[in-house]
Amino acid sequence: MTSLFTTYRLGDLSLPNRVVMAPMTRVRAAAGGLATPSMATYYAQRATAGLIVSEGVQPNVVGQSNPGTPGLHTDEQVSSWRPVTDAVHANGGRIFAQIMHGGRVSHPDTIGMQPVGPSAVAAEGWKVFTPTGLQPAPTPRALETAEVPEQAESYAQAARRAIDAGFDGVELHGANGYLISQFLSSNANLRTDRYGGSVSNRIRFAVEAVSATAEAVGAARTGIRLSPGVTFWGVEETDIPELYTALLTELSGLGLAYIHLEATAEEELLAGLRRAWQGTLIMNPVLPMGPKHTGRDEADHWLDLGAELISFGRAFISNPDLVERLRTGVPLAPVDEATYYQGGDAGYLTYPAYQYTA
Template sequence: MTTTTLFDSYRLGDLTLPNRVVMAPMSRIRAADGGLATPSMATYYAQRATAGLIVTEGVQPSLIGQSNPGTPGLHTDEQVAAWRPVTAAVHTSGGRIFAQLMHGGRVSHPDTTGMRPVGPSAVAAVGEVFTPTGPQPTPTPRALETAEVPEHARSYAQAARRAIDAGFDGVELHGANGYLISQFLSSNANLRTDRYGGSVAGRIRFAVEAVSATVEAVGGARTGIRLSPGGTFWGVAEADVPELYTALLTELARLEVAYVHLEATADEEVLVGLRRAWPGTLIMNPVLPMGPKQTGRTEADHWLGLGADLVSFGRAFIANPDLVERLRTGLPIAPADEATYYQGGDAGYLTYSAYQHTV
């Protein structure tokens, strides 16, 4: 029996990935006014094109879906045009890139979008949200009317069409970390009594409709989704995690999506159970996002052994554009400067280099 390694190729939809290392989506807050991608973003992603697959930072599918200032969008023609040099740079460097579509829902602010945020219910997120004038308490969102919900589900599909037009190989719906899809899955952010709330079937409905519309728009082979089972980001809580996510994965399997991208937000036993419930490609993010630990070779190999097909690395990719080679050859993983994560500019963004071999 041969053991799968991080450096084996993998067939994902119509793509052949040269390795099983995925660059996880990470907000870097470097977009220009109007949610436009920049030449620096093209350089940043191209520098990391040796990853089997790159998933971009969260990209808003609509203006009201924007969570933070300084993030890129895919809802205007200008944004599509601005992304084309980014995808071209990645492809020229031999890479493959999916856009992560992220609707912030209640995790937003009128100072950022000019609009009151929306959510499944009029329940504010826990914490402070970034705004153009600095962190502010999260406002109470306006609860979406039943008739309005489908247009927000369709916004992912509309952005996905634009993503393909911009040269992306596919899209990942951000269904994790307390943003809109995650808010609908939640049992405390979603207090609805209509068809989008209450039961497990009600709480997964928005996620299923968003994915279904996206698959219809660009095809299942170009559609993935990221999930954080049992995660508590922005104050969300989920009742009956195994039941909720097994039901969701069952529906996603019918839609034949390219992959499910799971975060390690639940006990390993629960996650392994979800791996069994999901017949398709699994990308595993083996450590808690923004937690104390970074994913390394040990965690990656552990999850390949538990049945993951691909493994995503977040923070390690910030300071190590050549992460795949460092993992392959056992070179040290350089630390990233956290102060530069969201500060804008090229410092701490384009200033990390490949490993310097000394003679």
Template structure:
């Protein structure tokens, strides 16, 4: 029986354990989307994870979700990340950059541009972050058919920058209602061209984005995160088992580093997707809309069901030494939600390792 503390070979990377730090937005970049010294310290503190996946990093200014979120679309941004990757590697860790195009979950006050999406449909009852505070999600501009490939290729361009910045690979954010998820959605995507309508049309953008990224940096350095049926940011999906089975079937021949699934649908659906996916599988046992069960039991349960790696999110915020706390069955500290996005080092760098 596998354990979350067993080593694992992920492409060219040797992971000393199967615990993955899930991507979590912390909005600590500077105003220009540059990674900071505090961000380097934060990720270095958590380098005992088998693999770290960074917070969402926008692949273009158009794809920026809100203020103080980092980017990988300028030379200065690329250079700023080298302090982060160097710090993680110096501490013996491995780190992928999560590439996150926000699509319609953005605002002109943040980017100076109208957000884009598959269709001109705003996220219902959604408040997006802006420099002046939360505002209702605007109606996005629907991408023209000939514009869609350019947005897909933005992930590939950012991936090349990520490798230049020292990242070990990238994860495309296909979960939680951002641009890839908007194309997968049946209410955010009302298109009638080749990027909408049928399941084959709705998965096309995801497949093109992943394929372009794999071609750019090698498939063994590319993963994708998915949240089947989550409905987050009002990106509702129909025919979830068929939709994701079709997507995985299209991605399978590429030889990706992994697929990363959130437990946002029924367990039997996720087990079916495990059977459909021939490559490495990361499972996050928590639904982002509920508690975060960061314990060995949850991890071992999913390993028994066929996962290869287990990702934990919020538990890593207040427990930089989460792997050792789980290994030794030590109590977990709780993070203060008021400090999740407030900026500064309090609630970011101030959680210590366990004191015996």
């Protein structure tokens, strides 16, 4: 039986264990989308993870979703990330940057322009974060056919900057209702050109973005996160098994580092996708932001089902020493949800490692 605590070879990286820190938005970046010294400390504290995947990083101005998130589209942003990656590496860790284009999940008050999406369809009933608080999700501007490749290429450009900043690789955020997920969707994507309609057309943007990124920085440094059947930010998907089997088939020939799946569909469907994908699978075993947190039981279950690596999200917020806690079975510290997005170091750098007592 595979253990969470056995080593694993991921591309050129030797991982000391199979615990992955999942990407989590923490909105602690400085003005201009710059990484901060506190962010360096935060990630370095968690460097015992086999792999860290950073919070979502916008690849361009129009791709920013929330205020207070970092970017990788200026030289200043690249420079600001180097102390972060240096700190992780100094503590023996490995870190990928998650490249996240928000698409329609944004607001003019945040980015200074109208958000873009596959179609001019708002995330009805959802509110987005803005500098002045939550506001109704706006209607995006539908990208012209000639503009779509530019947005796909933005992931590759950010990936180049990520490698310059010292990251070991990148993960494209293809999940949870953001831009790639919007193109996969059957209600956010109403296009009638080569990027919409049929399954083969709806997966085209994802394939182009991943292919461009793999060409830019190497396939062994490129992964993608996916959420089959997701309904976050108002997206819906039809033909889910066909859609994701087709996508994984297209991606299979690229030699990617991994696919990172979220538990947003029934286990039977996800297990079928595991069989369809012959490369490395990172599995996030519980619904993101759902009532349950990933623990040893869920991790071991998916290792038995064939996943090579298991990602943990919220447990890493309040347990910087999560790997050791999982190894020894000591209790996990609870997380203060009120500090997820409030900014500052409270609830960010203030969770200690477990204190053993005689």
